[in-house]
Amino acid sequence: MELFLYPPEYQTVGETNDADLMLAAQAGDEAAFTMLYRRHQGSVYRYALHMSGKADVAEEVVQDVFLILLRDSRQYDAGRGPLAAYLLGIARKRVLRWLEKARVFEPELEHVADPRDLSLESARNQMIAQLRRAILALPSNYREAVILCDIEEMDYAQAAEIQGCAVGTIRSRLHRARALLGARMRAREGCTA
């Protein structure tokens, strides 16, 4: 199988499906595995970053998730769901374990290396930073619903499968989370004004 690597921003899911890439990667095709990594590392990283608020934890989670995929690649069954959901399921376990170890979770936003953060003085970036903090301050179930549905744009069914709950539960968590975020953002706006 000949595969061509594209930068992440040019990848589309329809090019080569994940199941074929998995088979090729299992057979030792590095290009296939690299494509899988580049296709899915972003969502795993963002999930771990927004859940933990720490870039080093997010990096560690990404590394662990793909090492687990390497080690137990035959455990993934394409018939049971998309690879993205499978990887986020692994990431979720790692993040929740980390959150348990962290015990008292301090919702402090760690500086994330992002060129946009260089000009935090701007109102736009302040708002983004506020939202990050507000998301981190949410209860983990609500936070997870926002990350999966609003940031990663998953549908309710996929998010429900990852969180292991009913679709209705996801919907209500998301509704409640958005309301909390709105209230916190307004409160901060009031403080800054």
Place this chain on the structure above:
Amino acid sequence: MNDEYRFAIGALKTGSAPDRVEQKVLVAFRRRNKSRGTWRGLGLAAAAVIAVIGASQWKPAEIAPPAPLLAHIAAPTLSAAVKPKPTVAPVRHRTIKRAEEIATSYYPLPGADSLPSPDAEAVVRMVVPRSALQLVGFPLTEEPRPEFVRADVVFGQDGVARAIRFVQ
């Protein structure tokens, strides 16, 4: 708020792991492939050694011909009542102690005279109703006796019984 929320959320949709993570993962991938290749090579080598050893020590087994279920024997001389020698392979659980047996002579069965003489015959040990004794002229007593008796029946190659003798 909704527009602001959408805008801020949109900004959070970007971000990816640094390149160093990809390098670490790919190093692990290459290491895994290398070790798998090594194990695969060792496995193939071991299989080849086993195959060579097996081939050098293998000798074709001498296959004995299967024992005949029934041996064809010479047709008994019915008048002389010569005891035929069945060469049926002995079966352990059905060992017949010939030395302890008392057998009658062979008697032709009714109608056997009109049958063509067979080229080959077989003797089959079987259990027949006691009334078969009467068939060849033995008197049936009123004494209590077993309902069945053992008998050697001579069959022709056409499958028709020719003669019988009784065994006790």
